[in-house]
Amino acid sequence: MDSHLEGTNRDIAPTTPEGCTQCLANGTRWIDLHKCITCGEVVCCSSGEAHSRKHFEKTGHAVVVHYPNPSWTWCWAHNAYIK
Numbered sequence: 001m002d003s004h005l006e007g008t009n010r011d012i013a014p015t016t017p018e019g020c021t022q023c024l025a026n027g028t029r030w031i032d033l034h035k036c037i038t039c040g041e042v043v044c045c046s047s048g049e050a051h052s053r054k055h056f057e058k059t060g061h062a063v064v065v066h067y068p069n070p071s072w073t074w075c076w077a078h079n080a081y082i083k
């Protein structure tokens with residue numbers, strides 16, 4: 001199992017259920033969303049402002065799920081899906 005899953009919670013409440021927290025603050029647009037399962041921040045994927053990757057670089061929170069439908073789990077540290 002991926003060690004980055006330690007301390008995460010797939011059911012954590014999203015900080016901004018309506019969209020990417022940073023994009024909402026900046027007025028930028030997102031296409032697809034992830035949710036950080038360490039702190040619950042909703043972040044956008046690399047097709048937009050890439051706040052998902054920036055969130056990892058800033059906080060070290062490596063694991064995100066697709067949002068709002070958590071159909072997959074991604075680890076930025078490993079650059080790989082977690083099965």
Ligand SMILES: [Zn+2]
Nearest residue numbers: 002004075078
């Ligand atoms: Zn990992």
Ligand SMILES: [Zn+2]
Nearest residue numbers: 020023044051
């Ligand atoms: Zn964003």
Ligand SMILES: [Zn+2]
Nearest residue numbers: 036038039061
């Ligand atoms: Zn986070």
